[in-house]
Amino acid sequence: MKKVMLVGGGKIGVAIASFLSGTGDYHVTVVDRDATALERMPRERVDVRKVVIDDAPAFAEVVGGHDIVLSATPYHLTATVARAAKKAGAHYLDLTEDVESTRTIKALADGASTAFIPQCGLAPGFISIAAFDLAKKFEKLRDVAMRVGALPVFPTNALKYNLTWSTDGLINEYCNPCESIRDGQRGEVPSLEEVEHFSLDGTEYEAFNTSGGLGTLCDTLEGRVENLNYKTVRYPGHRDIVKMLVRDLRLGVRREIMKDVLETAIPITYQDVVLIFVTVSGWRHGLLTQESFAKKIYAQEVAGRLMSAIQITTATGICAMCDLLVAGKLPQQGFVRQEECKLPDFLANRFGKYYA
Numbered sequence: 001m002k003k004v005m006l007v008g009g010g011k012i013g014v015a016i017a018s019f020l021s022g023t024g025d026y027h028v029t030v031v032d033r034d035a036t037a038l039e040r041m042p043r044e045r046v047d048v049r050k051v052v053i054d055d056a057p058a059f060a061e062v063v064g065g066h067d068i069v070l071s072a073t074p075y076h077l078t079a080t081v082a083r084a085a086k087k088a089g090a091h092y093l094d095l096t097e098d099v100e101s102t103r104t105i106k107a108l109a110d111g112a113s114t115a116f117i118p119q120c121g122l123a124p125g126f127i128s129i130a131a132f133d134l135a136k137k138f139e140k141l142r143d144v145a146m147r148v149g150a151l152p153v154f155p156t157n158a159l160k161y162n163l164t165w166s167t168d169g170l171i172n173e174y175c176n177p178c179e180s181i182r183d184g185q186r187g188e189v190p191s192l193e194e195v196e197h198f199s200l201d202g203t204e205y206e207a208f209n210t211s212g213g214l215g216t217l218c219d220t221l222e223g224r225v226e227n228l229n230y231k232t233v234r235y236p237g238h239r240d241i242v243k244m245l246v247r248d249l250r251l252g253v254r255r256e257i258m259k260d261v262l263e264t265a266i267p268i269t270y271q272d273v274v275l276i277f278v279t280v281s282g283w284r285h286g287l288l289t290q291e292s293f294a295k296k297i298y299a300q301e302v303a304g305r306l307m308s309a310i311q312i313t314t315a316t317g318i319c320a321m322c323d324l325l326v327a328g329k330l331p332q333q334g335f336v337r338q339e340e341c342k343l344p345d346f347l348a349n350r351f352g353k354y355y356a
Helices: 011-023 035-039 056-063 075-088 099-109 126-135 167-175 217-221 238-248 255-265 309-326 343-348
Strands: 002-007 026-032 046-050 068-071 091-094 115-117 140-152 178-182 185-189 196-200 203-209 227-234 272-284 287-298 300-302 305-307
Touching (some): 002 011, 011 026, 011 300, 011 309, 026 035, 035 046, 068 309, 075 091, 075 099, 075 115, 075 167, 091 099, 091 309, 126 140, 126 217, 126 272, 126 287, 126 343, 140 203, 140 217, 167 238, 167 255, 178 217, 203 238, 217 227, 238 255, 272 309, 300 309, 305 309
Parallel strands (some): 002 068, 026 046, 068 091, 091 115, 140 227
Antiparallel strands (some): 140 272, 178 185, 178 227, 196 203, 203 227, 272 287
């Protein structure tokens, strides 16, 4: 039985602990500074510890004896947890969408004896695995467009949105610059811009630039694709309101205020849907061809617990990568990109099947 330390007992942490402990193959120790969060954890094959993470050497003592560390914490703790995992000799996986944090993880992984696998959620995460699987089918690439949204099934407020995951992560995506490749040139574009509209199954959506969703695909596909971009999907009108908050009211530079506003005014929901839409075009057998991957995943009951779609997709993303690492289907040391995972392996996994 593998010993896993899960850092972070929030909405996603509860789901991760439930999935892993339910297999009987993992014993999970959940650490968090919030005792209330720890009380929500499952109890079978799960231990909980109240821990305040101050520095990597001290936290490495806590990590000691564990085979794998899974980080489901806010992005500002990512580097500290990763350093502690390296010092303790444990494999490391996280859910971060933060570009700078991922660059730090890549540097830490250099020369490491264990695997460092960041961005193991939905986007970044599974979306890169799906997009790269499509891209490999083309002899020459032109466009790779990745679209993901976590949306309420029953939108009732002006934002047409409910909180479904980390508020810190959401604000980070709305405020930070976005990587892309345009006309063969790699660069950054502003978040909340380049709005587009599309429909899927008769429902209208909008999509716009947000940070972090490409993961490491810019590194992987640079020089091989003309255009590569990632956009978040929302119901029409959402982006205009968020842009007013971030830019006009300047809450993008006062993020704690924005977090307080959102968490005070916008309720969470477990009645949500995750939309995944990837389109790749390029040349195959001499013909300009397009192929797409589209999926909708809804909230459902898992092991007697109602889980939102974003909980399920994010948690099963990192759980599947953990499983595949243990099974030897991923590199066992150094920096590991999401797209190094084969889509058939992921979808055949007991956790990845929730995407199938």
